[in-house]
Amino acid sequence: GDSVTQMEGPVTLSEEAFLTINCTYTATGYPSLFWYVQYPGEGLQLLLKATKADDKGSNKGFEATYRKETTSFHLEKGSVQVSDSAVYFCALSAYTGGGNKLTFGTGTQLKVEL
């Protein structure tokens, strides 16, 4: 079945550091790929997405490129802020004929310190 693997956290960085959160996936067919973010006490929010190979999703300084050859969708940000502290979820959406199903990774907690 489909699956998403993320690096385990927590990831602790200093403000303005470079961020990479790794995500790899296994899926049949050609899934769409997503990053969701969950701030403390809130639900998940869509951060960015890519729907086909070599697409780059970007939002709020975060970027991720859909790499079909390595089945990866790593999240990057050049300079993190304290306000980026949250849990980040990688997910894929696979069309099963009856509709789309989102499959999530376990989430990676990011802590940004001053």
Next chain:
Amino acid sequence: ETGVTQTPRHLVMGMTNKKSLKCEQHLGHNAMYWYKQSAKKPLELMFVYSLEERVENNSVPSRFSPECPNSSHLFLHLHTLQPEDSALYLCASSQEIGGPLGYEQYFGPGTRLTVT
């Protein structure tokens, strides 16, 4: 109200209680979802509704009973739960169930459920 709202935000219940979780979406979407979020586990999809019709039930125990009276409201009725059912229950909605490229899902803040 905008987006997806859930009530209550926190719930503590005994194993013999009956309670209900409520979700409401103000986005005009046709599909709604229940997820269970437990610590250190991927989000688990529980139920999917499209235009008030249940289209997916992922082997969820019968002590969880969903209800979708219209496309804006979704309930999760709970009875005789177990302590391992303690988790964050998230509701989400999307425009449609989705074609090959998928539709974004919009999540509510969740209900933190503790079963004692």
